[in-house]
Amino acid sequence: xxxxxxxxxxxxxxxxxxxxxxxxxxxxxxxxxxxxxxxxxxxxxxxxxxxxxxxxxxxxxxxxxxxxxxxxxxxxxxxxxxxxxxxxxxxxxxxxxxxxxxxxxxxxxxxxxxxxxxxxxxxxxxxxxxxxxxxxxxxxxxxxxxxxxxxxxxxxxxxxxxxxxxxxxxxxxxxxxxxxxxxxxxxxxxxxxxxxxxxxxxxxxxxxxxxxxxxxx
Numbered sequence: 001x002x003x004x005x006x007x008x009x010x011x012x013x014x015x016x017x018x019x020x021x022x023x024x025x026x027x028x029x030x031x032x033x034x035x036x037x038x039x040x041x042x043x044x045x046x047x048x049x050x051x052x053x054x055x056x057x058x059x060x061x062x063x064x065x066x067x068x069x070x071x072x073x074x075x076x077x078x079x080x081x082x083x084x085x086x087x088x089x090x091x092x093x094x095x096x097x098x099x100x101x102x103x104x105x106x107x108x109x110x111x112x113x114x115x116x117x118x119x120x121x122x123x124x125x126x127x128x129x130x131x132x133x134x135x136x137x138x139x140x141x142x143x144x145x146x147x148x149x150x151x152x153x154x155x156x157x158x159x160x161x162x163x164x165x166x167x168x169x170x171x172x173x174x175x176x177x178x179x180x181x182x183x184x185x186x187x188x189x190x191x192x193x194x195x196x197x198x199x200x201x202x203x204x205x206x207x208x209x210x211x212x213x214x215x216x217x
């Protein structure tokens with residue numbers, strides 16, 4: 001779906017919950033969306049645990065959720081909300097656009113994934129679309145998500161190996177850190193290289209960071 005999200009204005013104001021740990025951004029977003037009367041911000045907060053509680057208390061039509069939050073992450077908050085309210089409609093609004101971030105957010109149940117530099121018109125259109133029960137993904141995000149879905153998931157052990165690899169640990173050191181045989185490490189690396197479509201350790205580390213599979217220490 002394009003960034004225009006051409007949905008008609010709803011008959012009643014859309015009730016919003018805004019979750020972002022930057023007070024200035026949150027205040028600006030409240031002012032931006034409250035202007036015009038089409039939308040009503042019923043609650044706002046700056047951490048994931050409060051987001052779950054406020055959702056429970058106010059039952060907003062749509063929640064705007066950042067990813068990096070204290071307490072619970074955005075993805076964890078979405079999972080907690082949707083466990084209690086399966087029909088919850090959540091839009092991720094963030095500065096992070098790594099493939100893995102997009103994938104995890106949509107897998108958790110978010111209906112849209114938007115970057116904070118998008119226009120007011122595009123944001124409002126996405127809110128209308130999600131409120132109407134639609135998934136609203138800008139074309140570029142949808143393409144990234146499709147690409148990520150074609151790639152095999154990494155196991156928890158493979159991610160552990162990858163995290164140590166990114167930190168510059170040798171095979172012997174990784175084996176020691178994880179209490180596994182060095183041959184097992186080599187086997188994990190072989191599988192990792194295939195899943196990430198790379199041929200060596202350095203490229204695997206670079207690609208894993210770029211995709212958001214692991215973070216720099």
